[in-house]
Amino acid sequence: MYLTQYLHTAMRQDPERPFTVLGQRVRTVAESADRVRRLAGALRELGATTGDRVAMIGLNSDRYVEYLLAVPWADAVLVPLNNRWSVAEMAFAIDEAEIRLLLVDDAFAEAGSQLRRRCPGLEAVVFCGDGECPEGMLDYERLIAGSEPAEDAQRGGGELLGVFYTGGTTGTPKGVMLSHDSVLMNAIGSLATGDLVSTSGRMLHVAPMFHLAGIFVWLTGTIRGATHVLLPRFTPEGVLEALEEEAITDVLLVPTMMRMMVDHPDSGARDLSRVRHILYGTSPIAESLLSRVRALFANAKFAQAYGMTELAPVATVLRPADHDHPELRRSAGRAAPHAEVRVVDEEDREVPCGTMGEIVVRGDHMMLGYWKREHDTAAALRGGWMHTGDAGYMDERGYFYVVDRLKDMIVSGGENVYSAEVENALLKHSSVAACAVIGVPDDRWGERVHAVVVPHPGHEPGTEELRAFCAERIAAYKSPRSSELVDELPIAATGKILKRELRKAHWASDGRQVH
Known part of the structure; x- marks a missing residue:
């Protein structure tokens, strides 16, 4: 199997079908395929050879879809x-x-200029926006217009499809290496769970396409013959408008987005009757929110996917029919057809139903490993199973429940935040003597990044000061949204900070310590 084969299939079966929609710009399958061929030709002319990595920084767009197809078409790596x-x-x-070649759009042209100056190995930056091409960059549309169409390299199978960066437990991101087979096995296996995506539907992409979840949904839609409608950014009013005016049938949302949409004053005035499938992830949905969302989307079927980038990304699925049973809605569903999932103890021995342990997964959808991180790869894939770092249990019917995290990670608004990254930034602040970062419950974000800080004597840094300081060093979504000052942190005999003790005060009434 290879990623671009579904574009070939669409060319044979339905070349005049609208393939991408961005505002008023609509491109058919045939038009998109021609542009993909020419972009692949341009990448080769720029020196991209077998296995070279080609990066993109941009918002959701039709050109992002072209990038996802043209890079493997050119025998390169996403x-x-x-x-x-x-x-x-x-x-x-x-x-x-x-990375030798980088694509940036209008929103990240300035970042592209900065990266060109500070990254010595970066040979060319391609501007794929709608505005004027900045000085020192190559113009995307001119490259496509001036390049000969390339033959598809049909890069596929066990070859590397892409390197997808996640947060790191040590404070630096890790590149997850996924093959074509792993990503395609995941998509096809997930579709085999049943009524997950419409056939020949209209799929809205508002979740960012740099996330594997966004790429996963795009791929399932492509396999099922979807028209891809793209929104550059999420706003509740923008999504509600697009769902109605573009006659959307399928969409991926995270619970944070759902809450903002049902809270929007215009939500009840929109005709959302054509939405047939809503896939959500990152966390189970609160019962109260699910009731409101189901009422808003009366004709939609809901499915939840649980997994991680290292699993390409789906491990379990809570199917539409499961949502009719209140006792199942807090579960992460059952193992997807392509995945083996079990719960193990500290010695990697499977534990009985109802017993807490670590959730581990294996299958042909697993990552090849972490880029240049052999030690981390060996630790994560020990025994041939991907160790998720999530603590949970399986019930007697095979439904999995995630109740805590063994790895030090927070899921806030659909983004993974590793505490070590935030702590490393905080410790550079002159007022911070020691700190610990935890996730605490938040009605809007699911979990909120919360800093527990031991200040130097005579200092009392506030949340806004700490947040602004961190935002200069790490992404804004990782920066603490709340904080507290303490005299000391709880320390175990081993010298490790007891974060469970810090979380207790915030999660005492929830029955678990994650959302």
Whole structure:
């Protein structure tokens, strides 16, 4: 299998079908395929050879879809970078992954200029926006117009499709290496769960496409013959308008987005009757919110996917029918057809139903490993199973429940935030003697990044000061949204900070310590 084969299939079966929609710009399958061929030709002319990494920093657009297809078409490797990162974080990934070519759009032209100056291995920056091409960059549309169409390299199978960066437990991002087979196995296996995506539907993309979840949904839609409607940014009014005016049938949302949409004063005035499938992830949805969302989308079926980038990304699925049973809605669903999932103890022995342990997963959708991180790869994939770092249990019917995290990670508004990254930034502040970062419950974000700080004598740094300081060094979404000052942190005999003790005060009434 190879990623671009579904574009070939669409060309044979339905070349005049609208493939991408961005505002008033509509491109058919045939038009998109021609542009993909020419972009692949341009990448080769710029020196991209077999296995070279090509990065993109941009908002959702039709050109992002072209990038996802043209890079493997040219026999190169995708590296879609998180557009919410700081320039320093972007530069780290570009240098580590040895990126030679970078694509940026209007919103990130300035970041592209900065990266061109600070990353010595970056040979060219391609501007793929609608505005005027900045000095020192190559114009995307001119490259496409002036390049000969390339033959598809049909890069596929076990070959590397992309390096997808996640947060790191040590404070630096890790590049997850996924093959074509792993990503396609995941998409096809997830579709096999049943009524997940419409056939020949109209799919709205508002979740960022640099995330593997966004790419996963795009791929399932492409396999099922969807028209892809793209929104550059999420706003509740923008999504509600697009759902109605573009006759959307399918959409991926996170619970934070859902809450903002049902709270919007215009939500009840929109005709949302054509929405048939809503896929959500990152956390189980609160019962009260689910009731409101189901009432708003009366004709939609809901499904939840649980997983991680390292699993391409789906491990379990809570199917539409499961949502009719209140006792199942707080679960993460059952193992998807392509995945084996179990719960193990500290010795990696499977534990009985109802017993807490670590959730582990294996299957052909697993990552190849972490880019240049052999030690981390060996630790994560020990025994042939991906160790998720999530603590939970399985019930007697095979439904999995996530109740805590063994790894030090917070999920806030659909984004993974590793505490070590935030702590490393905080410790550079002159007023901070020691700190611990935890996730606490938040009605809007699910979990909120919260800093517990031991200040130097005579200092009392406030939340806004700490947040602004961190935002200069890491992405804004990672910066603490709340904080507290303490005289000391609880320390175990091993010297490790007891974060469970810090979380207790915030999660005492919830029955678990994650959302």
